[in-house]
Amino acid sequence: MKILSFSDLHVDYNSAELKRDLTGEIADCIKRIAPDRVIVAGDMAGGAERCIRYIEEIQERSGVPLSYVPGNHSIWAASKDGDSWQQYERLRAHPSSLIDKPLALTDEWVLVGDMGWYDYSFGLTQKTRAEIVKDKSMIWKDSVMARWGMEDEELTDRMLDKLRKQFEQLRGKRIVFANHFIPYVDYAPLSQRPEHPMGKVWNMIRPFMGSTKLGEQLDQYENIEYVIFGHKHWRHGVEERNGKQIVCNPLGYVKEWVTDDFATEIRSAATLIEL
Ligand SMILES: [Fe+2]
Numbered sequence: 001m002k003i004l005s006f007s008d009l010h011v012d013y014n015s016a017e018l019k020r021d022l023t024g025e026i027a028d029c030i031k032r033i034a035p036d037r038v039i040v041a042g043d044m045a046g047g048a049e050r051c052i053r054y055i056e057e058i059q060e061r062s063g064v065p066l067s068y069v070p071g072n073h074s075i076w077a078a079s080k081d082g083d084s085w086q087q088y089e090r091l092r093a094h095p096s097s098l099i100d101k102p103l104a105l106t107d108e109w110v111l112v113g114d115m116g117w118y119d120y121s122f123g124l125t126q127k128t129r130a131e132i133v134k135d136k137s138m139i140w141k142d143s144v145m146a147r148w149g150m151e152d153e154e155l156t157d158r159m160l161d162k163l164r165k166q167f168e169q170l171r172g173k174r175i176v177f178a179n180h181f182i183p184y185v186d187y188a189p190l191s192q193r194p195e196h197p198m199g200k201v202w203n204m205i206r207p208f209m210g211s212t213k214l215g216e217q218l219d220q221y222e223n224i225e226y227v228i229f230g231h232k233h234w235r236h237g238v239e240e241r242n243g244k245q246i247v248c249n250p251l252g253y254v255k256e257w258v259t260d261d262f263a264t265e266i267r268s269a270a271t272l273i274e275l
């Protein structure tokens, strides 16, 4: 069983930047690698409708089934589109969704996933909660576009509760887990030059990168053998940690790439997992 993992394809933004539709080239990359299934760990595009359109196009053009969990961009909602729960529900109802629906890959292996969220735990050693909330309103677009009607910590806890129930039911299985956000604080950006303008921004967005509670929860289950996430646009490839294979290998935005060649970048962001 071969699983091909991606995250943060940002197809809308990157297609606009490169002035062409990238779904065909993404499908070509998938066809060349020929996996049994593709998993995309969030941020396919902005808003549920666009995510679904790209999911279906990539699936159709590659001929390979695609599983999806939303990222923060996926649930962005302008006020005319209702709130973020409506975006989340639309993605949840789509056949590609892993939300509340673990997918048996083989008799042995199961794919489990959800969006996840962030709870400021990555920033609370540097700043107070009030400072983090103020930073969020100044620089983080989720403050306007991600509208849940609850605090970020409560949303994170809801995500963790749903996942814990699934992990408990799947104790006899080997698990590939995917969510959008960072589970381990050492993957969160922390600038060594906090006075530098870019360093300042990195440290300001750190609280919105993930949750230490997620990592603690994952570490309670030895049968979770693969942990896939993105959100941070920095490619680590695959690394081993506490007996788990950690996959953080997002595509990210054109301006963040090393080359200006899409085929090279999408290939470098494609991670093959052989079970
Ligand atoms: Fe992203």
Ligand SMILES: [Fe+2]
Binding pocket: 043, 071, 072, 073, 180, 230, 231, 232
């Ligand atoms: Fe993201």
